[in-house]
Amino acid sequence: MNAALGQGGVILGVAASLGGVATLAVALRQRRLHLIAVGRSYALLALLGAVVAVAAMERALITRDFTVQYVADTGSHKTPALYNVATLWAALEGSLLLWVLVLTGYIALVVHRFRRRLNDPLVGWALLTMLVVSSFFFLLLLFPANPFHTFDPPPGFDGPGPNPLLQNHPLMAFHPPMLYLGIVGFTVPFAFAVAALATGRVGEGWLLETRRWTLFAWGFLTVGIVLGAWWSYEVLNWGGYWGWDPVENAVLLPWLTGTAYLHSVMVQERRGMLRVWNLSLLCATFSLTILATFLTRSGVIASVHSFTESDIGVWLLSFFGLIVAATLGLIGWRGDRLRAPGRIDSPLSREGAFLANNVLFAGFAFVVLLGTVFPLIVEAINGDQLSVGAPYFERMTMPIGITLLFLMAVAPVLPWRKASGELLAQRLFWPAWVGTVAVVVAVLLGAHGLAPLLAFGLGGFAAGSALRQLVLAARRQGWRGVVGRTNGGMVVHLGVVLIAVALAASSSYDTERELTMDVDDSATVAGHEITYVGPRTVEEPNKTSIRARVSIDGHVYEPAINRFGEGETAVGTPAVATSPTRDVYLALLQVPDEDNGGRIVLRVVVQPLVLWLWIGGAVMLIGTVLAAFPGRRRRPIAPVSEPPRAITGARVPARSNGDGEAGRADDAPVEVPT
Amino acid sequence: MTRTRLIGWLAMAAVLVVALALGVADDGGPRTPEERARNLAETIACPACDGQSVAESDAAASRGIRTLIAERIDQGASDDAIRDELVATWGESILLTPDSSGVGGLVWVLPVVGLVLALAGVGYVFWRWRGMAAVHASEADRELVDRTLAPLSRARGEDP
């Protein structure tokens, strides 16, 4: 029943998406613009299809309906409720269901948001683009990755449950949905970018309209990445949070280009410049999300995160090729004619800083992409096998990160157009002192090494700059001083500084020891007294947990090795003693058993400031939300290619009636003296 | 710049130089054989797992390589000698940082080339912008604007 229902939902989704694509194509081709509004019904039907399919799958999972192949493969009576619900995204097919649900949800929101402008070809093109994307993903669910194949379970059948790593920590319930909300969310600005290119209306306000969509997608992606790092830290038993694994890199790529876009779009809003570059960034971001999906799901790159292999790779790669070809074609065809006039007067200006920011983020993305796919490229060239791993990425991205911190410090105080040295010396004075004090404090606390000290100093500098902006804004505007794009952006900067400092400290000043301990043995690691108290075994319905009771400075923690079911590999679960200044991470490498008299092998990792990574992530989230609130800022300049009616429009005479519509203060130049 | 501010900046520079000198003097290189072994292990790929280093993984193969590294360091081998020995048994793919020679060197060179190209591109754009005379409104432009605005001004009941 669930299988049939789900299959029905998927078919509805396919039909509605394809129908919508056809209708909109006809509407735009024949300029029958009233037809665009019909696209709305298709979008809502596609959403209905996705909801039905996801509901059917969740129902099958919750009721353990093993007649559905996906449930037979990944469900189990023993899996606890939370993880059972999360099993939807524990394997390839189910995760695509979540994908279409999020995608059609976004499409429906777009349709709702622009319901009054559904006769605008630009909205039509955007809707068409999004429906093409949703057609593709629904087709994946219908053909290569169909989760609703049926299965004939023998009596007493129980599935194996999800991958042990995915039922080991509650963060698994939140990290993937956040990531999907982010990754899929970039479809919306991408669709509008395609629409702008297709219609040639680049300079108009659609950019402002989609800015907030981009911001939300970016915010979700940020949270998703931070949660992923946290999950990795709490589950993977190796004491780290970021391994430069291909799949981690694949998700970082769209984040980097998206971040570049969020900055450079301000130049376009303010100065009308960089339009084609911004469109390119949006197209690159979306293409990279598809590439990320390909790398994660095709099995072409070995990674701890890889899904099981399937022939879905061909589909995703073809779609990636199609997207790249289409966007490059559009940009090549339209790009040169859409270029804005104007110039950046001085490199030492806000727009100059944004340009530098973009060069750095693009360079960052290039390094990450190159390192990730380089082994494949070399193999294709001469058949050699080689690896590119964390040390490469750390060495290459560290200088970029340091330079970005420096820019973060200087850019917020730069005025648009042109800055004088005098002005900088005055505005940067206190932020620079904050940075200097940070270095001094770090040295006094025993920090050493150039790179981490630079990170602390420039981090302090950037934080000082952001705080300066926030304090000035709050003094001027009261509580509104922390909302709006600029001020919210500064809060995001503070979060980034926290993360940068925590990254530098935890990776530079970590201590790691591997201890072989009998019961009652003690050892001292980085000033912490570690004592092995004794073993303990806990039976849970879905797992057997063999734990070692270990005390750190008198408090007992229980790192464990869990066995899920018969014949499954054992999965280590670390225990972490967290404090604001340092984390002590315990990973059990060898279980205590009778054979070895309860002896354990324990890995102890002591890293400073790890907690601030997660706090920094939370601050970034808060900043993103604040930035999404409309702040009290002037209306951006009228876009350069706004239709002439805006100039000669009927708005001005209406004002002269003196009917009390006071022009906003920043419109002052046109205000009529009364 | 006022005198006090200048003095403030100079004082800051002095403090910064002293603090950095103190912090960097202690160069943070490996101090113990264990630290050296760990630094080396971080650059060796775990052969049995995907994308982890030998230092992070507790696969049997990684444990073996860690033991081997510790033993070789004990015997006084250099980092390069140990890496060469590992390459001889496991192949080039055991190194997480490709050699800077041969095709593998491209991974180090390409980003630098990209950076130079990007900087050159930005420099070129600024150079072109500089050459581009700032647009000033000419008499004809003003006339056009006046003519366009004339009806509006009349609508407001102003003198044209």
Next chain:
Amino acid sequence: MTAPVTPESAAPDPLDDDVAEAPPRPRTGLIVSAVVAVLAIGFVAVLATREPATDRRRESPLVGKVVPPLAGETLGGGNFDIDGQQGRWVVVNFFATWCVPCRIEHPELDAFEREHRRTGDAVLVSVLFDDDPASARTFFERNGGDWPVVLDSDGLIASAFGTPKVPESYLVTPGGRVAAKFTGGVTRDGLDRAIDQFEQAAADPGAP
């Protein structure tokens, strides 16, 4: 009117049909797109032609080289040293009792060992990989087999051979060089065929 108005600032819609009259526009966008397109095609081609990561076989760099040192205590309490086996073919097998393909290949290895113990031209030695001796002892009691099993508690032998996973086997020539590496289990026939091939090749150097 001879207004020196630039087309960009005057034309509200830059895609008006009279574009042809406009002065030649820069073509950088087109050029950049074309370059990126070429790179993208190459990139997609590389991705499309890659085998799945799990199917990628890695040739052992050891093939053709002198066999790494293999010596140590055996399960039976004796000692084994591969240097003492010169003049005979040696099959070095890495295994663990928790590994399913190892259990599958065990009878094949047993048959191979019995056969060649009789002829005396080849010996089999196993190396215990990431497993405890007690389980290995039980495993051999239950499944039969009587050949030296070298303990490798610190994994040094495995890392000297470059063995990441089990089962893996190496064929070592009578001259003490690694002739071949087998991953994922061996069969008696497969081993015999490999030995025959190498012997023929050695006897007839002209053959490929």
